[in-house]
Amino acid sequence: MPSATTEGLLEFDNSFARELPDLYVDWEPAAVREPAILVLNEDLALELGLNPVALEQPEGVAWLAGNATPAGATPIAMAYAGHQFGGYSPRLGDGRALLLGELVDTHGRRRDIHLKGSGRTPFARGGDGKAAVGPMLREYLIAEAMHALHVPTTRALAVASTGEQVAREELQPGAVLTRVAASHIRVGTFEYAARHEDATLLQRLADYSIARHHPTAEQADQPYLALLGAVVEAQASLLARWMLIGFIHGVMNTDNMTISGEGIDYGPCAFMDNYDPATVFSSIDHMGRYAYGNQPNIAQWNLMRFAETLLPLINTDVEAAMAAANATLGRFPDCFEDSWLSGMRGKLGMSTETSDDRALIDDLLRLLQSQRVDYTKSFRALALWLRGDDEPLRSLFEDQAALDGWSTRWRARVDAEKRDSLETAKEMDSVNPLYIPRNHLTEEALLAATDGDLDPFHELLNLVTQPFVEQLGSERYTEPASESQNENFQTYCGT
Secondary structure (H helix, E strand, O other), X not given: OOEEOOOOOOOOEOHHHHHOHHHEXXXXXXXXXXXXXXXXXXXXXXXXXXXXXXXXOHHHHHHHOOOOEEOOOOOEEEXXXXXXXOEEEOOOOOOOEEXXXXXXXXXXXXXXXXXXXEOOOOOOOOOOOEOEHHHHHHHHHHHHHHHHOXXXXXXXXXXXXXXXXXXXXXXXXXXXXXXXXXXXXXXXXXXHHHOOOOOOHHHHHHHHHHHHHOHHHHHOOOHHHHHHHHHHHHHHHHHHHHHHOOEEOOOOOHHHOEOOOOEOOOOOOEEOOEOOOOOOOEOOOOXXXXXXXXXXXXXXXXXXXXXXXXXXXXXXXXXXXXXXXXHHHOOHHHHHHHHHHHHHHHHOOOOOOOOOHHHHHXXXXXXXXXXXXXXXXXXXXXXXXXXXXXXXXXXXXXXXXXXXXXXXXXXXXXXXXXXXXXXXXXXHHOOOOOOOOOXXXXXXXXXXXXXXXXXXXXXXXXXXXXXXXXXXXXHHHHOOXXXXXXXXXXXXXXX
């Protein structure tokens, strides 16, 4: 495939391809019929040191759609394994995606540039390698919303249409997503390397991951144990942050857990409306394995699989290696709890710590669940109460006596800090979103986009990328789905 002239676009490096040749196959994206940009993330382009105007020219559009390889890029399909719904698959890999290479952004950070939906690869496992407009716009929307909500995440640079039809349950317009990540190294990458015939591959991957993501581990007495500890802490923080906003990933397989601690692969994901730890939306999660409340346990389970791959590097004495790894894994619950509890205090307007805080928070969550109260609206309404208006919160509850019992304790806790109520409310608004990608609104926007109308998508995108700032005339975007809209609602992986 010819290289695109990319002056003013990209200056690629390819360290992963250069240093870890056993973890990929060279591959080229499939050419498409009529490439066109549907959405371009101009702010991210500038952050990456790119020229958005150049990206919108034919040469830029060509590589965003996979019709040309940018100069200096080395397209590869990455190899990895993974536990999917608890079962091990030894050979997964990028079945419909390619890593073009890496660049160093304006902040000095190395970032992967990755195409998704760019055609079949040797890892395709019977799939067509293509992607449809709806799922790629979904990933764009969710990734940018997560970023705006201060959750570490992969991001979306662009979605390009292909001018082709993709066969799913019905024909849908095709698209390619350009994804940006700290890297695409996953727990599943380590699972693949640990079982590779070249015994040196695992250590080379671990050394590369330390240098790229967790360089302080290199100075530790036991660098590979320190790598495990760094990933444990990163994932505990990530899970806490996304649970604080009511997010459900939907498919937390080990091939969807990054070593960097970024959220990745937003397929059958969703946000809760009414608070319920058992909430599941994914059409393929029949047993509720990845329900909202199960996510911390699943994250720790995935990290156990990561630890198993590192055992030979941690210590040649298997028992000593297991003891050290288990001790490090044992930090996950406390790391998660500390991050989550700190975040919950912020959501409730509490800047100090007391021993009664956990009980106060748990009682609120039980109240939200029993009263079937919208999770996002309830926290935003608490700030209005501090401003003197309790009606928005009261309107969410049927049992006013139960609300009064809890709110009396909460007000006493907040008042004990002797801070200005209006300032506290302002701080609460800075962490409690007004706008999230509510499921019914997301589906509405994606259906319109699939039919060629991108206006609803852009309107929703504008709101969820400014989630804490009220915009007049956008009241319907704060409302949860109706019972009929929520009934039997499911999300799909998009393959």
